[in-house]
Amino acid sequence: MVCVMSLFLETAKVLVIGLAVALLANQLSPKGLMLGRDYFKESTRPLARKSPSEPSSSHRVAELSNEQVWSLFQDPGYREGRIVFVDARKESFFLEGHIPDAYPLDRFYPEKDLPAVLVAGLPAERVVVYCAGGMCEDSHYAALQLIEAGLEPSRVQVYAGGITDWRSHSWPIERGVRGSGLIGHFPP
């Protein structure tokens, strides 16, 4: 009985001190999460749909096919800044390779990149957000962050296939930071 009691007492100490240490570590870590932030927040603004028959969802932004995205990439407006691409993956993935001239926006740490994306995105006619593709939903949540920050919902769209689809077509990839000039057709 005494043995069981001492076990529970020790476990309680581990839990209480451990949780306090964990909270402190999260606060001190540069990668720590903001405890008051809802990272799966749904949109408070009406979102654009591809068609009226499309089912409504408060966190899914209108999607573009790969043909539409390729067409936007080749549009002169892309070079002129009227069309903006935003990469919603982690910084390390962005540096490994992204759509040329895309802006990085890690949705878990938007403070770093959001100002630059807004400067480019607010006057743009189209903003295309992508992530890895497939089951990845970061592009939708990053698009919502942009919409909540003031971008017109009808001008923000998601490239559903993401970088996986882009690479599968052997379309150009830029390595390193945005504007590094290291552009090529790198294999996945």
Add this chain to the structure above:
Amino acid sequence: MIFAVFPVFPSAGRRVTGWAARCVLGVCFVYLGLNKALNPGDFLKAVHEYGIVKQSLHLTWIAAVLPWFEVFCGVLLLMGIWVRGTAFSVLGMLLFFSALVLHRALRLHEASGIPFWEIRFDCGCGNGPVLVGRKLVENTVWAAVSLALVLSRKR
């Protein structure tokens, strides 16, 4: 206590076995905990995928605290502090996580028809997408080690 069941082990052997068990478990928890703590966004997404926590803010707290708590437990085991209490906490976590992984794997198995032992997903365990069957076997081994530490004689 558990070692008393196997009296063939000399006491020095028991001490070495206990030391090795807590070191291996400690290193494992520090490593996997740090993997999650340094990529909390990935861990948050993995926890979200389970669909068991409906409140997003609760998800944030879980993803922020749990990885560092695992690291804390790992460090305590390595340092030999509050070993039984820490091992009991680790055992609780392992059983809870294994039940979650099993539940999700069974749902995927039913939905997709993929053989259970071939189901692979990121369980949020700190090492990316894994074969579920293998992960469950691993967790069972860690749970057995934790239980042995819980039942070990207090020095």
